[in-house]
Amino acid sequence: MDVLVVDDGSTDGTAREASNKSRTISLPFNVGIGGAMQTGYRYADLHGYDIAIQVDGDGQHRPCEVKKLVDTVLSGEADLAVGSRFLSNSPGYKQNPMRQLGAFFLRGMLQLLTGRRITDCTSGFRAANRKVIRAFAHWYPEDYPEPEVILLLHRAGYQVTEVPVSMRQRRNGSSSISGLKGVFYVMKVSLCLLLDLARRPWDNAKVNGR
Amino acid sequence: MLAAWQDAVGVIAELLGIQYTTFSLLCLTAFLFVMIFELLTIVSVQEQKINTLSQMVGLLTEKRPEQQDEKQPGQASDDGRP
Numbered sequence: 701m702d703v704l705v706v707d708d709g710s711t712d713g714t715a716r717e718a719s720n721k722s723r724t725i726s727l728p729f730n731v732g733i734g735g736a737m738q739t740g741y742r743y744a745d746l747h748g749y750d751i752a753i754q755v756d757g758d759g760q761h762r763p764c765e766v767k768k769l770v771d772t773v774l775s776g777e778a779d780l781a782v783g784s785r786f787l788s789n790s791p792g793y794k795q796n797p798m799r800q801l802g803a804f805f806l807r808g809m810l811q812l813l814t815g816r817r818i819t820d821c822t823s824g825f826r827a828a829n830r831k832v833i834r835a836f837a838h839w840y841p842e843d844y845p846e847p848e849v850i851l852l853l854h855r856a857g858y859q860v861t862e863v864p865v866s867m868r869q870r871r872n873g874s875s876s877i878s879g880l881k882g883v884f885y886v887m888k889v890s891l892c893l894l895l896d897l898a899r900r901p902w903d904n905a906k907v908n909g910r
Numbered sequence: 911m912l913a914a915w916q917d918a919v920g921v922i923a924e925l926l927g928i929q930y931t932t933f934s935l936l937c938l939t940a941f942l943f944v945m946i947f948e949l950l951t952i953v954s955v956q957e958q959k960i961n962t963l964s965q966m967v968g969l970l971t972e973k974r975p976e977q978q979d980e981k982q983p984g985q986a987s988d989d990g991r992p
Contacts, residue, residue, distance in 0.1 A: 724973045727965065732961075
Protein backbone atom coordinates (compact mmCIF):
# COMPACT_ATOMS: atom_id res chain seq x y z
CA MET A 701 0.00 0.00 0.00
CA ASP A 702 1.40 3.39 -0.99
CA VAL A 703 0.83 6.42 1.23
CA LEU A 704 0.41 9.85 -0.32
CA VAL A 705 0.33 13.03 1.74
CA VAL A 706 -1.27 16.06 0.11
CA ASP A 707 0.07 19.20 1.75
CA ASP A 708 -2.41 21.96 1.04
CA GLY A 709 -0.10 24.94 1.30
CA SER A 710 0.70 24.52 5.00
CA THR A 711 3.40 26.71 6.49
CA ASP A 712 4.46 24.50 9.42
CA GLY A 713 6.93 22.24 7.63
CA THR A 714 4.42 19.41 7.13
CA ALA A 715 5.65 18.79 3.59
CA ARG A 716 9.28 18.47 4.68
CA GLU A 717 8.42 16.08 7.52
CA ALA A 718 6.05 14.00 5.40
CA SER A 719 8.38 13.73 2.42
CA ASN A 720 10.92 11.87 4.59
CA LYS A 721 8.50 8.99 5.07
CA SER A 722 5.94 9.01 2.27
CA ARG A 723 5.14 10.31 -1.16
CA THR A 724 4.19 13.95 -0.80
CA ILE A 725 2.46 16.43 -3.03
CA SER A 726 2.89 20.04 -1.98
CA LEU A 727 0.35 22.41 -3.44
CA PRO A 728 1.85 25.86 -4.06
CA PHE A 729 -0.94 27.51 -2.05
CA ASN A 730 -4.04 26.55 -0.11
CA VAL A 731 -6.76 25.39 -2.52
CA GLY A 732 -9.21 24.10 0.09
CA ILE A 733 -10.31 20.61 1.07
CA GLY A 734 -12.00 19.82 -2.26
CA GLY A 735 -8.97 20.79 -4.33
CA ALA A 736 -6.59 18.91 -2.05
CA MET A 737 -8.73 15.76 -2.11
CA GLN A 738 -9.06 15.93 -5.87
CA THR A 739 -5.28 16.19 -6.17
CA GLY A 740 -5.03 12.84 -4.39
CA TYR A 741 -7.63 11.26 -6.67
CA ARG A 742 -5.92 12.74 -9.74
CA TYR A 743 -2.68 11.17 -8.56
CA ALA A 744 -4.43 7.80 -8.11
CA ASP A 745 -6.00 8.10 -11.57
CA LEU A 746 -2.71 9.11 -13.18
CA HIS A 747 -0.83 6.17 -11.66
CA GLY A 748 -3.57 3.62 -12.29
CA TYR A 749 -4.44 2.68 -8.71
CA ASP A 750 -7.41 0.32 -8.30
CA ILE A 751 -8.41 1.56 -4.87
CA ALA A 752 -7.83 4.90 -3.17
CA ILE A 753 -8.35 5.38 0.56
CA GLN A 754 -8.99 8.85 1.86
CA VAL A 755 -7.91 9.57 5.44
CA ASP A 756 -8.01 12.90 7.29
CA GLY A 757 -4.76 14.25 8.63
CA ASP A 758 -5.91 14.94 12.19
CA GLY A 759 -5.55 11.43 13.61
CA GLN A 760 -9.30 10.71 13.89
CA HIS A 761 -9.18 7.73 11.58
CA ARG A 762 -7.57 4.46 12.63
CA PRO A 763 -5.32 2.81 10.03
CA CYS A 764 -6.41 -0.61 11.35
CA GLU A 765 -9.92 0.09 10.01
CA VAL A 766 -8.73 0.59 6.44
CA LYS A 767 -9.07 -3.13 5.67
CA LYS A 768 -12.82 -3.04 6.36
CA LEU A 769 -13.30 -0.29 3.76
CA VAL A 770 -11.05 -1.97 1.22
CA ASP A 771 -12.78 -5.34 1.65
CA THR A 772 -16.17 -3.71 1.03
CA VAL A 773 -14.95 -2.15 -2.20
CA LEU A 774 -13.08 -5.29 -3.32
CA SER A 775 -16.17 -7.45 -2.78
CA GLY A 776 -18.00 -5.27 -5.30
CA GLU A 777 -20.59 -4.36 -2.69
CA ALA A 778 -19.88 -0.68 -3.21
CA ASP A 779 -18.04 1.75 -5.47
CA LEU A 780 -17.45 4.04 -2.50
CA ALA A 781 -17.27 2.77 1.08
CA VAL A 782 -17.77 5.42 3.76
CA GLY A 783 -16.54 4.76 7.29
CA SER A 784 -19.33 5.61 9.73
CA ARG A 785 -18.57 6.42 13.37
CA PHE A 786 -22.27 6.18 14.21
CA LEU A 787 -22.73 2.55 13.13
CA SER A 788 -20.25 1.32 15.71
CA ASN A 789 -19.17 2.16 19.21
CA SER A 790 -16.43 4.77 19.28
CA PRO A 791 -15.83 5.08 23.03
CA GLY A 792 -13.17 7.76 22.69
CA TYR A 793 -15.22 9.88 20.30
CA LYS A 794 -17.74 12.54 21.30
CA GLN A 795 -19.53 15.20 19.25
CA ASN A 796 -20.79 18.44 20.75
CA PRO A 797 -24.58 19.12 20.56
CA MET A 798 -24.22 21.71 17.78
CA ARG A 799 -22.36 19.25 15.57
CA GLN A 800 -24.89 16.55 16.37
CA LEU A 801 -27.71 18.86 15.30
CA GLY A 802 -25.94 19.79 12.08
CA ALA A 803 -25.18 16.14 11.29
CA PHE A 804 -28.82 15.22 12.01
CA PHE A 805 -30.05 17.92 9.62
CA LEU A 806 -27.68 16.93 6.80
CA ARG A 807 -28.48 13.25 7.32
CA GLY A 808 -32.20 14.01 6.97
CA MET A 809 -31.62 16.11 3.89
CA LEU A 810 -29.54 13.41 2.19
CA GLN A 811 -32.14 10.79 3.09
CA LEU A 812 -34.81 12.98 1.52
CA LEU A 813 -32.80 13.51 -1.67
CA THR A 814 -31.38 10.01 -2.12
CA GLY A 815 -33.94 7.86 -0.33
CA ARG A 816 -31.05 6.21 1.49
CA ARG A 817 -29.98 6.48 5.10
CA ILE A 818 -26.40 7.69 5.36
CA THR A 819 -25.55 8.01 9.05
CA ASP A 820 -22.18 9.75 8.70
CA CYS A 821 -22.28 11.87 5.58
CA THR A 822 -19.43 14.13 6.74
CA SER A 823 -17.00 11.28 7.34
CA GLY A 824 -13.71 11.80 5.52
CA PHE A 825 -12.70 8.14 5.92
CA ARG A 826 -13.51 6.57 2.57
CA ALA A 827 -12.36 4.01 0.04
CA ALA A 828 -13.07 4.40 -3.66
CA ASN A 829 -12.71 1.95 -6.54
CA ARG A 830 -11.27 2.75 -9.97
CA LYS A 831 -14.59 4.00 -11.36
CA VAL A 832 -15.02 6.50 -8.53
CA ILE A 833 -11.34 7.53 -8.67
CA ARG A 834 -11.86 8.47 -12.32
CA ALA A 835 -15.07 10.32 -11.54
CA PHE A 836 -13.40 12.30 -8.74
CA ALA A 837 -10.38 13.09 -10.90
CA HIS A 838 -12.83 14.45 -13.46
CA TRP A 839 -14.90 16.52 -11.05
CA TYR A 840 -14.95 17.08 -7.30
CA PRO A 841 -16.85 19.70 -5.26
CA GLU A 842 -14.70 22.50 -3.85
CA ASP A 843 -16.01 23.39 -0.40
CA TYR A 844 -17.06 20.87 2.24
CA PRO A 845 -17.43 18.14 -0.38
CA GLU A 846 -18.26 15.02 1.66
CA PRO A 847 -22.09 15.16 1.74
CA GLU A 848 -22.28 16.55 -1.80
CA VAL A 849 -20.18 13.72 -3.20
CA ILE A 850 -22.60 11.12 -1.82
CA LEU A 851 -25.54 12.77 -3.58
CA LEU A 852 -23.65 13.20 -6.86
CA LEU A 853 -22.47 9.58 -6.87
CA HIS A 854 -25.97 8.35 -6.05
CA ARG A 855 -27.46 10.38 -8.90
CA ALA A 856 -24.84 9.05 -11.32
CA GLY A 857 -25.70 5.46 -10.40
CA TYR A 858 -22.67 4.57 -8.26
CA GLN A 859 -23.09 2.36 -5.20
CA VAL A 860 -22.32 4.04 -1.89
CA THR A 861 -22.24 1.95 1.30
CA GLU A 862 -21.40 2.71 4.88
CA VAL A 863 -19.07 0.56 6.94
CA PRO A 864 -18.99 0.75 10.75
CA VAL A 865 -15.64 2.05 11.96
CA SER A 866 -14.41 3.38 15.27
CA MET A 867 -12.90 6.86 15.38
CA ARG A 868 -10.90 8.83 17.90
CA GLN A 869 -11.04 12.47 18.93
CA ARG A 870 -8.80 14.56 16.71
CA ARG A 871 -5.21 14.42 17.96
CA ASN A 872 -4.16 17.87 16.91
CA GLY A 873 -5.45 21.03 15.30
CA SER A 874 -8.98 22.35 15.58
CA SER A 875 -12.04 21.97 13.38
CA SER A 876 -12.51 24.62 10.71
CA ILE A 877 -16.29 24.42 11.18
CA SER A 878 -16.79 25.20 14.84
CA GLY A 879 -19.23 27.72 16.31
CA LEU A 880 -21.05 30.00 13.88
CA LYS A 881 -19.05 28.58 10.99
CA GLY A 882 -20.87 25.30 11.67
CA VAL A 883 -24.23 26.95 11.04
CA PHE A 884 -22.87 28.49 7.85
CA TYR A 885 -21.50 25.09 6.85
CA VAL A 886 -24.89 23.39 7.21
CA MET A 887 -26.64 26.19 5.29
CA LYS A 888 -24.06 26.18 2.50
CA VAL A 889 -24.03 22.40 2.13
CA SER A 890 -27.84 22.29 2.13
CA LEU A 891 -27.97 24.89 -0.62
CA CYS A 892 -25.33 23.02 -2.62
CA LEU A 893 -27.28 19.77 -2.26
CA LEU A 894 -30.41 21.46 -3.60
CA LEU A 895 -28.50 23.06 -6.48
CA ASP A 896 -27.00 19.66 -7.32
CA LEU A 897 -30.50 18.45 -8.11
CA ALA A 898 -30.60 20.91 -10.98
CA ARG A 899 -27.18 19.79 -12.20
CA ARG A 900 -26.96 17.05 -14.81
CA PRO A 901 -25.64 13.82 -13.20
CA TRP A 902 -22.07 12.79 -13.97
CA ASP A 903 -21.76 11.19 -17.36
CA ASN A 904 -20.26 7.78 -16.54
CA ALA A 905 -19.44 7.01 -20.14
CA LYS A 906 -17.55 10.27 -20.53
CA VAL A 907 -15.69 9.84 -17.24
CA ASN A 908 -14.73 6.21 -17.77
CA GLY A 909 -14.07 6.49 -21.46
CA ARG A 910 -11.35 9.09 -21.11
CA MET B 911 -22.96 58.21 -8.82
CA LEU B 912 -26.68 58.79 -8.45
CA ALA B 913 -26.11 60.52 -5.10
CA ALA B 914 -23.60 62.92 -6.65
CA TRP B 915 -25.59 63.52 -9.80
CA GLN B 916 -29.22 63.39 -8.81
CA ASP B 917 -30.64 64.10 -12.26
CA ALA B 918 -28.79 61.14 -13.75
CA VAL B 919 -31.86 58.89 -13.66
CA GLY B 920 -33.85 61.48 -15.62
CA VAL B 921 -31.05 61.94 -18.16
CA ILE B 922 -30.68 58.16 -18.66
CA ALA B 923 -34.45 57.81 -19.05
CA GLU B 924 -34.47 60.56 -21.69
CA LEU B 925 -31.51 59.02 -23.55
CA LEU B 926 -33.19 55.62 -23.62
CA GLY B 927 -36.56 57.08 -24.49
CA ILE B 928 -38.18 55.79 -21.29
CA GLN B 929 -41.30 57.71 -20.27
CA TYR B 930 -41.20 56.85 -16.55
CA THR B 931 -37.89 57.72 -14.90
CA THR B 932 -38.33 55.17 -12.10
CA PHE B 933 -38.45 52.43 -14.74
CA SER B 934 -34.98 53.48 -15.94
CA LEU B 935 -33.77 52.98 -12.35
CA LEU B 936 -35.09 49.41 -12.47
CA CYS B 937 -33.36 48.85 -15.81
CA LEU B 938 -30.10 50.18 -14.38
CA THR B 939 -30.39 47.87 -11.36
CA ALA B 940 -31.12 44.87 -13.58
CA PHE B 941 -28.10 45.77 -15.75
CA LEU B 942 -25.85 45.98 -12.68
CA PHE B 943 -27.11 42.59 -11.46
CA VAL B 944 -26.38 40.98 -14.83
CA MET B 945 -22.93 42.59 -14.86
CA ILE B 946 -22.14 41.32 -11.34
CA PHE B 947 -23.35 37.83 -12.28
CA GLU B 948 -21.15 37.87 -15.39
CA LEU B 949 -18.11 38.97 -13.38
CA LEU B 950 -18.76 36.32 -10.73
CA THR B 951 -18.93 33.66 -13.43
CA ILE B 952 -15.59 34.83 -14.87
CA VAL B 953 -13.97 34.86 -11.41
CA SER B 954 -15.33 31.37 -10.68
CA VAL B 955 -13.99 29.94 -13.95
CA GLN B 956 -10.61 31.57 -13.40
CA GLU B 957 -10.47 30.22 -9.82
CA GLN B 958 -11.18 26.73 -11.13
CA LYS B 959 -8.37 27.07 -13.67
CA ILE B 960 -5.94 28.32 -11.00
CA ASN B 961 -6.84 25.39 -8.75
CA THR B 962 -6.30 22.91 -11.57
CA LEU B 963 -2.95 24.49 -12.41
CA SER B 964 -1.83 24.34 -8.77
CA GLN B 965 -2.87 20.66 -8.65
CA MET B 966 -0.78 20.03 -11.77
CA VAL B 967 2.20 21.82 -10.20
CA GLY B 968 1.77 19.65 -7.10
CA LEU B 969 1.55 16.45 -9.16
CA LEU B 970 4.63 17.38 -11.21
CA THR B 971 6.72 18.21 -8.15
CA GLU B 972 5.80 15.08 -6.19
CA LYS B 973 8.43 14.13 -3.64
CA ARG B 974 9.28 10.54 -2.72
CA PRO B 975 11.29 9.35 0.30
CA GLU B 976 13.94 7.77 -1.96
CA GLN B 977 14.54 11.18 -3.55
CA GLN B 978 15.20 12.58 -0.08
CA ASP B 979 17.69 9.77 0.65
CA GLU B 980 19.64 10.50 -2.53
CA LYS B 981 20.39 14.05 -1.42
CA GLN B 982 23.64 14.78 0.33
CA PRO B 983 23.41 16.18 3.86
CA GLY B 984 23.14 19.97 3.78
CA GLN B 985 22.14 19.99 0.11
CA ALA B 986 19.24 22.31 -0.65
CA SER B 987 15.94 20.70 -1.62
CA ASP B 988 14.06 21.45 -4.84
CA ASP B 989 12.09 24.22 -3.20
CA GLY B 990 15.23 25.99 -2.05
CA ARG B 991 14.92 24.99 1.60
CA PRO B 992 18.02 23.56 3.32
